[in-house]
Every structure is written in C-alpha cells, then in structure tokens.
Amino acid sequence: MSGGEGQVVQGGVQPRPAAGMRLPRLYLAGVVSVLGGLLLWEVVSRFLVANALFLAAPSQIFTAIAALAKSGELWRHMSISGIEFALGYAIASVLGVVIGFAMAESATMKRVLQPWISGLYATPTIALAPLFILWLGIGIWSKVLVVIFLVLFPVTINTEAGLRTTSERLIEMLRSFGATPRQIFFKVSLPSAVPFILAGLKLGIGRGLIGVVVAELFGSRAGLGRLIAQAADAFNMPELFAGVVVLAVAGITLTAGFGWLENRLVPWTKD
Amino acid sequence: MARKLQVSHLGKTFGELRALQDINLAVERGEFIALVGPSGCGKTTFLRIVAGLEPASSGEVTLDGRAVRGPGGDRGFVFQSDNLLPWRTVFANAIIGREVAGRVGPAERQRTMELLKLVGLEGFEHYHPRQLSGGMRQRVNLARALAIDPEILLMDEPFSSLDAQTREIMQTELMRIWEDGRKTVLFVTHQIDEAVFLADRVLVFARRPGRLRESVVIELPRPRTLAIKRTAEFVRYVDHIWRLIEDDVRASVIEEKV
Numbered sequence: 001m002s003g004g005e006g007q008v009v010q011g012g013v014q015p016r017p018a019a020g021m022r023l024p025r026l027y028l029a030g031v032v033s034v035l036g037g038l039l040l041w042e043v044v045s046r047f048l049v050a051n052a053l054f055l056a057a058p059s060q061i062f063t064a065i066a067a068l069a070k071s072g073e074l075w076r077h078m079s080i081s082g083i084e085f086a087l088g089y090a091i092a093s094v095l096g097v098v099i100g101f102a103m104a105e106s107a108t109m110k111r112v113l114q115p116w117i118s119g120l121y122a123t124p125t126i127a128l129a130p131l132f133i134l135w136l137g138i139g140i141w142s143k144v145l146v147v148i149f150l151v152l153f154p155v156t157i158n159t160e161a162g163l164r165t166t167s168e169r170l171i172e173m174l175r176s177f178g179a180t181p182r183q184i185f186f187k188v189s190l191p192s193a194v195p196f197i198l199a200g201l202k203l204g205i206g207r208g209l210i211g212v213v214v215a216e217l218f219g220s221r222a223g224l225g226r227l228i229a230q231a232a233d234a235f236n237m238p239e240l241f242a243g244v245v246v247l248a249v250a251g252i253t254l255t256a257g258f259g260w261l262e263n264r265l266v267p268w269t270k271d
Numbered sequence: 272m273a274r275k276l277q278v279s280h281l282g283k284t285f286g287e288l289r290a291l292q293d294i295n296l297a298v299e300r301g302e303f304i305a306l307v308g309p310s311g312c313g314k315t316t317f318l319r320i321v322a323g324l325e326p327a328s329s330g331e332v333t334l335d336g337r338a339v340r341g342p343g344g345d346r347g348f349v350f351q352s353d354n355l356l357p358w359r360t361v362f363a364n365a366i367i368g369r370e371v372a373g374r375v376g377p378a379e380r381q382r383t384m385e386l387l388k389l390v391g392l393e394g395f396e397h398y399h400p401r402q403l404s405g406g407m408r409q410r411v412n413l414a415r416a417l418a419i420d421p422e423i424l425l426m427d428e429p430f431s432s433l434d435a436q437t438r439e440i441m442q443t444e445l446m447r448i449w450e451d452g453r454k455t456v457l458f459v460t461h462q463i464d465e466a467v468f469l470a471d472r473v474l475v476f477a478r479r480p481g482r483l484r485e486s487v488v489i490e491l492p493r494p495r496t497l498a499i500k501r502t503a504e505f506v507r508y509v510d511h512i513w514r515l516i517e518d519d520v521r522a523s524v525i526e527e528k529v
Contacts, residue, residue: 173354176322177371177419178342187367191358268357268401 056237061245064238073227078246081223084140085212088147092208093201096152100159100197104189110160121153129215138219146215151204155197162196163189195266202258209251275300275455276321276423281330283316289480290316294330296474296483298423301453305466305473307512309519310527313481314459315427321457322348322425334422344372347416349426353408355400361387361411362396368419379418386414389448406437413448423455431461439497442468450494463516464500467491467508475515478523485515 038058045057052060068074099117103110129146136142166189174184216225224243231239263270276298283291291313298304306314319325321332323342332339334346347368355364366383369375387396390410400408409429416424430438442465449456460466466473470489477484489508491499499505 176348177368179371
C-alpha cells in the first residue's frame with residue numbers, strides 16, 4: 001500500500017523544461033536564414049539584375065510599403081480584402097461544419113453529398129471567378145463567393161472525417177455506462193472531432209487568401225489583388241512586391257494565430 | 272447468502288465459431304472471481320456479455336434477479352486500455368459515469384473525490400491523462416468504474432499493459448480498495464498468479480468451444496500480501512491451474528504461429 005503511494009509520487013508528472021529559455025536558440029537558425037536570404041536578394045537585385053523592371057530589392061519594397069501606408073492606399077486595399085476574406089471564411093466555416101455534421105450523422109446525406117464535395121474540392125474552382133464576377137458584379141460578393149468555394153470543402157471533409165474516426169474504444173467506454181447516442185455524440189464524438197475541424201479551418205486560411213487575391217485580379221475596384229494588378233500594369237515592381245509581402249505577412253500571422261488557438265483548445269493532440 | 276450474479280446455459284456464437292458454450296455460474300455478493308484461460312477461450316466475450324456490451328446467443332445472465340439486456344449503471348467496467356478522454360481532467364474522467372446517469376450534484380462530486388483519494392490520486396484531480404503514467408491512468412480507469420457505485424465490477428485484464436513491478440503494486444492496491452467496499456468482482460486475466468493472488472475463486476476456461484473447465488476455490492487467508500506468492504500453498508494453486516490449461520495454451524500458441 002505504501003509502496004503504491006510512493007509509485008504515484010515518483011511515477012508522476014515530470015516538470016516540463018522552461019520553454020521560454022530555449023526559444024531564442026530554437027529560432028536562431030531560422031532568423032539567420034531569413035536575414036541571409038534578404039541580404040542575398042538585396043545584393044542580387046542591386047548589383048546583378050540592377051533593373052527595377054524585373055526585380056525589386058527588399059529595401060525598395062519596404063520603401064514602397066511605407067509610402068502606401070502613408071498615403072492611406074494600403075489600408076483601403078487591406079480593409080476591402082480583409083472584409084471579403086472574413087465574410088467568405090466565416091460563412092464557409094459555419095456551412096462546412098454543418099454539412100460535415102450532416103454527412104457524419106446520415107449515411108444517405110453522405111452518399112448524396114460526397115461526389116459533389118470530393119469533385120468540387122479537387123476542381124480548381126478559382127477558375128470560375130470570372131463567372132462569379134459576371135453574376136455578382138465586381139464588388140465584394142463575387143470574391144466572397146470564391147472564398148466560400150475554396151474554404152468550404154476542406155472544412156466539410158475534415159469535420160466529417162473527425163466525427164467518423166472517433167475511437168471505437170472511447171465510444172464503448174461511454175456505452176458501458178448506458179450512454180445514449182446523443183450523449184456519445186456530445187461527450188466523445190464532438191470533442192474528438194475538434195482537432196480535425198481546426199485543421200480544416202487552418203487549411204482554409206491559405207486557400208481563402210489566394211481566392212481573394214486571384215478573384216480581385218480578375219476584376220475589382222479595390223483590394224490587395226487590385227493593388228498588385230495596378231502595379232503590374234504600371235511595371236511598378238516595388239509596389240507589386242509590396243502587395244505580395246503584405247499578403248504573405250497576413251497569411252503567416254493568421255496561421256500562427258491559429259496554431260496558438262490549437263494549443264489552447266486541443267493541447268492533447270500536441271504530444 | 273444473497274446471490275448476486277446468475278448465469279445459466281449461456282452460449283455465444285460468432286457466425287460458425289462457437290465462442291462460448293453452456294456456461295453456468297452463480298456468484299455470491301462480495302465474491303472476487305477471477306477468470307483465466309488460453310487466448311480465444313471466450314473469457315473476455317463472457318465479461319462483455321455480462322456488461323451488456325455484447326448480446327448472448329443463448330441462455331441468460333441475471334444480476335440481482337434482473338435479466339441483463341444491455342449496458343447499465345449497475346455494472347462498472349474497467350477496460351484493458353484505460354480509454355480516458357484526453358481532453359478531460361482526471362476528475363472529469365472519473366465522474367463521467369455519473370454524468371451519463373444525469374446526476375452530478377455535490378454528493379457525487381464529493382464521492383468521486385473520495386474515490387480518487389482511495390485509488391491514490393489525491394492532488395492529481397486537475398491533471399490531464401497525458402500527464403500521467405500508465406499505472407496512474409489505470410487508477411483513474413478503476414475510479415471511474417467505482418464512481419457509479421456499481422453492484423458488480425467487471426475488470427478486463429486491467430493490468431496487462433503495465434510493467435511487472437507496477438502490476439504487482441496495482442494488485443495490492445486493488446486488494447486494499449476491494450477490502451474497503453467488498454464489491455462483487457469479475458476479473459479477467461492471462462496471469463495465473465494474479466488470479467490466485469486476488470480471487471476467492473478462479474474460473475478456468477477451456478477453448479474450442481469456450482467453456483468452463485473448473486472452478487478452483489482459493490482458500491488463502493485475507494488480507495493477502497505479496498509475500499503470499501512465495502508460499503507453497505500459493506504455488507500449488509498456480510501449478511494446479513497451469514496444468515488445467517497447459518495443453519490448451521500450447522495448442523493456441525501453435526495456432527497463432529501458423
């Protein structure tokens with residue numbers, strides 16, 4: 001008996017290494033790599049290409065971004081693209097989770113929807129953007145629709161897969177207590193599907209951002225895609241790169257934010 | 272004495288395979304029964320039928336005079352793998368049976384806390400399963416089954432995934448906990464010495480078809496300590512049971528190789 005208690009204490013939780021202390025070292029290689037890459041880019045574009053028509057140096061891009069920010073142009077384009085992305089992403093997330101649930105719950109529903117979901121997921125629906133613009137005009141809604149089409153399917157597929165692959169052993173554990181199907185759904189299936197749903201939503205970020213920009217390239221009054229198209233027409237490479245860099249930063253920020261959210265919401269999937 | 276569990280002419284077939292044939296058994300209140308036998312003798316199937324997780328093909332199981340038709344809160348099942356929900360804390364895992372029954376008041380919370388203390392997890396209530404060792408997770412598994420205050424405890428090789436030392440400690444812990452409440456227990460195990468150490472009675476199963484070969488009453492004094500495993504009497508019981516299943520075990524080993 002006393003041996004047992006001792007076992008609990010000794011076999012217990014190992015203190016985790018202080019994460020904060022090791023971070024700078026972990027990131028050192030990455031930081032050096034990025035800075036080195038930027039330096040190389042600067043040198044190549046200044047001394048080897050030396051033609052602002054073909055390549056802009058990082059310093060020129062930075063200057064362009066600063067100028068755009070100062071004139072207020074950057075915020076205008078960013079807010080339009082941001083609204084398009086946010087609307088499309090929100091609608092697609094809710095719709096995707098709902099459809100995923102329906103497919104997991106009803107075999108008929110799954111048989112009916114599966115060919116469409118799989119087919120449209122594999123289709124480069126972004127190519128339909130001109131059609132959507134024809135239907136909905138060059139305002140924000142045609143872009144919202146493109147984003148919905150790109151984000152919806154990974155969310156749906158992941159939600160359905162997450163609910164379907166719930167561990168049989170965990171379901172049986174709950175069943176042994178006489179749980180109803182409803183209790184099994186809310187206490188086991190749903191929580192164990194959350195990591196899958198989050199992974200689908202994460203996948204949707206990159207796809208949604210691409211959707212916004214490409215749809216804007218096809219026809220729009222404002223937005224980062226518009227900014228890039230204008231810059232390309234004027235052969236203004238620093239401004240073109242400025243748009244791309246802003247998009248890249250947005251993508252990285254959103255994905256990192258999502259990673260943080262995952263750590264908070266589903267920590268058990270991390271180790 | 273009150274008869275707790277009654278099994279009569281129980282049979283189970285999976286397609287062509289006769290997993291269990293004509294099992295008859297009566298278990299008294301507070302009895303600790305161990306089930307041993309070679310792989311494929313149907314001992315786990317038997318336990319699952321008593322739990323209501325699997326329907327019987329023929330015959331009947333009654334608990335306190337009521338026929339078993341499905342799972343219920345009068346039986347607590349301790350699984351071979353701990354089956355803890357990774358997103359729940361130790362406490363939230365232990366109380367889930369009460370939650371399913373729809374009763375989680377202060378009394379149930381209090382009772383669950385006491386059980387966690389009983390199984391040696393006091394202070395670990397807010398830990399998550401991934402922070403626990405295998406032995407500790409099995410303690411939660413046990414507390415979870417006890418938390419519904421079942422009439423009978425059904426244990427399916429609960430210590431088989433633990434290392435040898437932890438397993439011995441868990442055996443003595445289980446004895447201590449059992450002495451505390453004297454629940455009726457059915458305990459399936461591969462290990463003959465584990466069965467003899469824990470049980471009042473060891474049911475030896477045979478295979479093809481799965482059936483009850485012999486019921487060995489273990490008349491070792493209680494409370495038992497690990498030292499009892501080195502006594503001549505203990506060894507005699509183990510030898511006797513081993514001889515009963517030896518041929519079957521050899522046959523099953525050869526079959527698994529082919």
